[in-house]
Amino acid sequence: MQLLLIGVSNTLLQYEINSFVLKRGTEIDKDIHSIIRVNKQCVMVGQRDGNIWVIRIIDLKVLHRQQLSNIDALTKEIIKLKQKPNEYALATWDGLYFGTIKNNRFKENKCESYFPNHYINNVLDLKEG
Numbered sequence: 001m002q003l004l005l006i007g008v009s010n011t012l013l014q015y016e017i018n019s020f021v022l023k024r025g026t027e028i029d030k031d032i033h034s035i036i037r038v039n040k041q042c043v044m045v046g047q048r049d050g051n052i053w054v055i056r057i058i059d060l061k062v063l064h065r066q067q068l069s070n071i072d073a074l075t076k077e078i079i080k081l082k083q084k085p086n087e088y089a090l091a092t093w094d095g096l097y098f099g100t101i102k103n104n105r106f107k108e109n110k111c112e113s114y115f116p117n118h119y120i121n122n123v124l125d126l127k128e129g
């Protein structure tokens with residue numbers, strides 16, 4: 001079965017692609033602004049107030065929730081860094097953050113923002129491969 005995940009306001013919806021039938025949904029407390037696949041089992045969701053959620057794909061169970069330190073702002077984009085396994089860059093309204101995923105838990109590398117007080121709209125990892 002092929003699945004499609006859609007972030008609609010504060011709800012993550014799971015659809016079966018071929019029939020486009022809604023399989024399930026799970027609500028989180030604020031708007032979803034980014035979704036990225038972490039591994040075969042999980043996705044990471046960034047939301048409006050700087051929370052990061054790790055959610056299991058098959059049943060949409062929330063495995064972990066992490067509030068970014070010293071931030072109450074939109075997580076605009078999440079990218080997986082190609083040169084560092086399990087490391088991610090998070091673009092926010094209050095700078096650029098970095099973190100890792102281990103055992104389906106997100107942890108900030110440092111409790112600081114790069115380019116603080118700047119709205120980071122996009123991030124692109126230029127390493128090939």
